[in-house]
Amino acid sequence: MARQATGAAQRVAVAAETLRDEKFNARRVELAEAALETLGELGFARTSLREIAQNSAFTHGVFHYYFSDKLDLICCCVRHYKAKCVTRYDEVVTTAQSRDELTEGFLAKLAATLQDEARMHRLWYDLRSQAMFEPAFRKDVLEIDKSLEAMIWRIATRYAELGNRKPASSPAALYALFDGLFQSALLRHLASDEKAIPDLLDEVRRLLPTIC
Amino acid sequence: MARQATGAAQRVAVAAETLRDEKFNARRVELAEAALETLGELGFARTSLREIAQNSAFTHGVFHYYFSDKLDLICCCVRHYKAKCVTRYDEVVTTAQSRDELTEGFLAKLAATLQDEARMHRLWYDLRSQAMFEPAFRKDVLEIDKSLEAMIWRIATRYAELGNRKPASSPAALYALFDGLFQSALLRHLASDEKAIPDLLDEVRRLLPTIC
């Protein structure tokens, strides 16, 4: 068939194929998004394909049509999660015109994230832990970690810039610090500790001036 | 029976009962220790009672005799893990007579832990993530987290003391920082990144003087 096709026909065929691929991939993302709901609710260990299907508009067979197996699905979930997550604070960083403005914008976003997206974030910590056992997750997880580190670094350098300084520590240390604080606050928040969020905000507010 | 017992007989009965309890509890710990082997190898999500039993000297029935269910077993594992973990750096803290000595002792222990006990530590991160989903784990996990924070704080205050200073940040922030760094290094180490351990040591070596 391909040998008989003219140049134009080939181009049409290729276009049709990429269109199909895009549609296929869009569907994958749709399914991954639906899966994230259940994963965020139950966690990796307790989530089965059937449970995912039941909490969504799809049947369990569809997932096997679009994903080669369970790991493939969850890898797709992780990658999709990344896209949503990594730019969370960028608007604050680009619009803030002073240290105070940046601080308050960052803190507000931090509190809102902890309050409204706790389920999605506990899933992130769950999957990052899974990556320590499951090699198939490692590449994506390490990549997301790098992206999150870069995100924190953008905040820190902008904060330093607004004070005509430079960050006093490395990107890795800064990310470790904020990630550790956030993780701890998240756990406390999920355990119905009402001081979790204010404590985190206080801590970050105190910390920001000392890192630059 | 109790009404007819004399005071002495009562005391004997009580003693016998506590002895039985101790024996019972010692067996529980034995089983928990065996379970930790498999948990550290496979992670919470992939570990079944039968797998635990197969990798140990016990049959799967025994676990149900000593634990009411799977969660009960794993809670016991977590609590037992704590006892082993929380005093890891205490010898270094008490024996070090100078900042350098403390630094080198701490770094050496850090590297050894990452190298030799990676499996047990990834399990800790796994179970801490599970606690975000499973309320039954939260109490013990939060308690261990507090103990680890105190452990780090002992190191920091001793380090500060040896330089006639005081730590510049809160216990929570310090623990978040070291925990975050360790977690990241552990993931990289498990992903066969050979720079994971030296990078961690460099980072900590640079960080220690700045926090006091």
Add this chain to the structure above:
DNA sequence: CAATAATTTGGACAACCGTCAAGACGGCTG
């Protein structure tokens, strides 16, 4: 030593898991 209790065994159970495949559906093309 007998009898009573504690411990251990190994199999049975129903429920659930990931995977798969045969067929139904609906739109598009020739």
Add this chain to the structure above:
DNA sequence: CAGCCGTCTTGACGGTTGTCCAAATTATTG
């Protein structure tokens, strides 16, 4: 309209899971 193709449904499969239990074994007591 007939036939094809991508999409989706449904049910079945072999295997594993947590749990439970009756019987066997061991320890403890009178």
